[in-house]
Amino acid sequence: LLVLILAESALETVPKEIATHPAVKKHARRRGKKPLQIILDRSYHHRAMLNLPDSEKRGRPDIVHFSLLSALGTPLAKEKLLEIYVHTIAGYVIYVNPEVRLPRNYLRFIGLMEQLFIHGKVPPESPNPLIRAEKKTLKELMDEINPEYTLIFTREGKIQSLENAISKLTDKTKAAVIVGGFPHGNFSEETLKLADEAVCIDPETLEAWTVTARIIYEYERLIWLPERRLKIGGLNDRS
């Protein structure tokens, strides 16, 4: 089983400090919502965000959207061999059922996330929600998941090929990968401490959705999932 955790993700509702900023109020009014109920988005709130702490790491919900779309719908998810969690910069953990069909349309995704932060789950009345959110630290989440081995992907990590890194996970019953769900900057020290190994797979920063897609494909490849799903023998030696 592979556990994917998007950590310190730039997905949150508008924080109190900027709820009265004109750009935020205007955008909220246009959407017919209260400022504190809309998702912080640099595309619309850039000026309001200038004085926000950790500003460069925040307000990019599209990163979570694309990364989830890159993970859901993969053969690994279809085989129920993938678990997905989103940890947010504001200290929430979002539990994503790997069978959820996430909206492809960005505005519908944003609407769904707004509903999630109001009700704590989506659909709001369901006893088995497809997505739910809880106030929780990444440390608490990791204790709950309790993976045998955890890799975190960062430019500061040990240089190695992705194949080499993922090969350390495939013999584990439950292994985890942590990918940053933010646009710039580094993981906090607390986050880095939660992984067994920090990995660098390219000299330049790659997009979160690119890293996510590659991790899942490499894991599938190393457990021979394509061959098993296609019912063909392996033709190449990967020993």
Next chain:
Amino acid sequence: LLVLILAESALETVPKEIATHPAVKKHARRRGKKPLQIILDRSYHHRAMLNLPDSEKRGRPDIVHFSLLSALGTPLAKEKLLEIYVHTIAGYVIYVNPEVRLPRNYLRFIGLMEQLFIHGKVPPESPNPLIRAEKKTLKELMDEINPEYTLIFTREGKIQSLENAISKLTDKTKAAVIVGGFPHGNFSEETLKLADEAVCIDPETLEAWTVTARIIYEYERLIWLPERRLKIGGLNDRS
């Protein structure tokens, strides 16, 4: 060199047949544009699209958006070893400079595409546009590119692992892959005829952006690009 072609893509302006439909007119008015100048989008024009020919293959610009975001910004693109073209269902070819920084925000991407279909290029006044569009068939594009070998990815193709398929491309000076830029249905017969080989890499249909991301990563892997960029020796035997 790898050439990526998103073919028969569900990206087009609203077609004449439905330009006067109330749902389309309302959406165009809200955006302050003429109906024929807005991008067809199933999220907003679903009811108007019901009687459109090939309706199930159309109105999904998000597929092109995500697929391009999955291709741009990869190490292969950064090394200038990737060329990208989008062929659309309405018979246009979009030339994408692999160094373009595409908007992550969906509405900005849509705005950019609307500008592209009006002016034929973006930025409109540039002698070296980052994106340009021409009325052109996929056959004409393939004659222009003239790749040594072309794979097309479809459930109807020959069952094989992606690794096996891509290994046929890496010794070519210029090889091409065709991925469907539409949500449902099959490639037309004319499109299928343009490839040397049709490939099936999973028993279920995968999203275009997932196939795109995997092709690029597998190609990088097989030409040892990660090791070369990281300046490390290969540790695994892939002979």
